[in-house]
């Protein structure tokens with residue numbers, strides 16, 4: 220765990236975050252396949268909030284996904300932890316892939332990132348973000364997508380048709396898919412879970428080279444911590460999807476034309492932890508099994524990614540919301 224940088228090197232803090240995401244994943248287990256997404260989110264939020272109470276830090280929630288879908292969430296500005304220790308900001312999505320979990324399908328995870336106070340960008344009330352993530356450093360939102368695809372093909376020594384671009388399957392993203400196809404790349408559509416795809420796109424040698432399109436703003440900010448830690452490239456720009464959202468975002472003083480670089484999204488050493496609700500494929504050799512009942516409690520597999528390319532898998536059994544082993 221050495222080399223992740225500053226307060227992020229603190230093993231007690233890593234453990235506190237792991238306890239929060241594992242507790243959240245374990246709490247959702249009885250609801251996986253239930254068809255009730257709000258109940259999945261609600262169970263994860265309650266478990267996470269409880270687990271964060273004794274985190275050894277002065278914690279503040281800056282991204283608490285859920286507002287967009289009027290789903291249960293950790294409140295923006297909510298404080299957590301003992302109040303002793305480093306000043307930390309938390310960007311959290313108690314379950315990304317809520318509907319996948321409710322349907323009992325793969326790709327749902329409890330995910331949270333922490334960084335020193337003030338390190339995450341403040342997108343105000345933005346719900347949607349235009350995102351571009353790749354392992355290739357040429358990823359830039361104000362350049363044609365075809366340039367990036369060509370650069371990736373050249374770097375990999377393959378034809379453009381072997382470059383794989385993940386695009387969330389939404390009408391708002393039709394233009395991105397068309398641009399990727401026009402450049403000769405293969406488009407890989409997906410229904411939910413742009414955190415999982417962003418993680419894969421950020422690492423060279425996975426099944427994905429790029430994630431592009433408009434998705435959730437909270438997911439974009441929290442995944443930037445992991446992209447940074449993984450050494451990937453990312454840019455983003457607010458992309459309001461209604462007049463009301465546009466007005467709220469502008470009123471909050473957010474510049475809609477400004478491209479956020481990776482440093483602008485997350486400026487400090489950061490830590491991202493994700494715990495599998497159902498099976499999760501964050502890329503590389505990592506494949507997390509979904510939460511499962513065992514004799515002593517619920518077995519949960521997690522992936523920890525810290526600044527400085529430190530990453531590892533954690534496996535533990537959770538009993539009544541507490542990590543037993």
Ligand SMILES: O=P(O)(O)OC[C@H]1O[C@](O)(COP(=O)(O)O)[C@@H](O)[C@@H]1O
Pocket residue numbers: 284288312314315316317318389410411412413414434435436438
């Ligand atoms: O479903 P929408 O409104 O298009 O929003 C896209 C966002 O929803 C998701 O697919 C699922 O997110 P949640 O499960 O947290 O609701 C995200 O991965 C993505 O960023």
Ligand SMILES: [Mn+2]
Pocket residue numbers: 284312314315316435438
């Ligand atoms: Mn989400």
